[in-house]
Amino acid sequence: MNAITPDKSAGLGLRRALLEPLGQAAPGSIDFLECAPDNWIGVGGKLGAALEVLAARHPLTCHGLSLSLGGPDPLDQEFLRRTREFLDRHDVSLYSEHLSYCTDGGHLYDLMPIPFTEEAVKHVSARIRQAQDALGRRIAVENVSYYAAPWQAMDEADFINAVLEEADCDLLLDVNNVYVNSINFGYDARDFLARMPASRIASYHIAGHYDQAEDLKIDTHGTAVKDDVWSLLGDAYRLHGVRPTLLERDFHFPPLAELLAEVARIRELQAASP
Template sequence: MTHTTPLYTGLGLRRGLLPELLSMDSAKLDFLECAPENWIGVGGTFGQGLERLAERFAMACHGLSLSLGGTQPLDTAFLGRTRQFLERHRVRLYSEHLSYCCDDGHLYDLLPIPFTEEAVRHVAARIRQAQDVLGRRIAVENISYYAAPYQAMDELDFIRAVLAEADCDLLLDVNNVFVNACNHRYDAQAFLDGIPRERVVGMHVAGHYDEALDLKVDTHGAPVKEAVWSLFASACQRFGAQPTVLERDFNYPPLAELLAETARIRALQLAHGGC
């Protein structure tokens, strides 16, 4: 089956949600998003479940381990398997994190890249290489970070420079903008205003943990906060109704509660996104 309907509201596909998603009314969501690393080569019950969901829903993919900012050579064999996965499941949007996660082995975390001109050239070259191997344009996601290795420029200027140098797109994580704005003392709305409209091809929203007034932790383990919903409404006003995924990685509530949040995504897209 080929899915050609517009992508508006999506939910992150997690194995813990698989039974409920398989029995869910497909009209509740426009698409599902998965990390290809977690599904490539998976058989058995999980693999069969993925195949059934991919027949019912449009699919997007959000990578975890490409390590675009790393110093080790890109894993072209993995990129080849990813390309096969994307083509097999007719994935329309593939994104990765603007970070690194490998140093002679996986570090199992998404670590920030130094905000320097040299780093811009380095990561942009790796994005272009990844796009060539994948045979498609990709989007990179702005990450949450808590300590910055070096900042010769600010986060916004760094992201803008990478997008221009690599000629790639942006997956705008609205929760990450909110978290970073609180933790690093910048204006979240000004950040949104500085992102080129034409680069944004998707968004994420998620919950975070309030460690303190000036320290937020991006957990994906709680409902989306009201302040993030407000920032998402502003993002819809600026960038339109882009494909938007609700991310939830643990502390899963009943599926009905997650679908209430995805319904809120759609309501804000309709109210503010010009669709």
């Protein structure tokens, strides 16, 4: 099925624990599914068959986990080749990756923050252009949550804008990450949103987080979306317009009906936006 989705569309992250419930979901309850190719490339058997069934019912978007766009190691060309095959096979028009790195002589199994410097802008932008050439399509990079800032010669918003311009790529705007970072680092979330370039926003993510303390939020994807984040999503729509929006949930899965209620809330916000 073609994965091109309209701006007013609401999706759900595909996780293996949701394969069976999603297979029984009512038609039209979600507009698209998003999966990480890293977790599905080469997977066959019962799991692979379940993915094929869902991909035939719903458009797929893809969100990578291990490309390590900001890392020091050369990009994995074999992984890029296999990712392109996966995207082509499932007719995926939107592929995104994190504006971070996850390798340094091997996989670190975490998303590490990139220093906000001009040198880093040049480094990561060149790697994004290389990845786009290898994948044969534009990609979107996601603003990430982080808990330490290794070096900030510029602020986060300026860094993201500089990368988008230098790399000539799109933005996957994660609204929960904006909220989490704004609390942890003491900036205004709505001002940050206003500084993002509307013309480059390809889609939005929204997710739950853990309130470690009043001034410390942890991006877990393991709870329901908080009211402040829903409000910020509405602000993003008013500032930049509606785009395909995905609900992420990685663990502590509730009954599917609860997740679909959050997907429906995305649709309600989209319908109320111009």
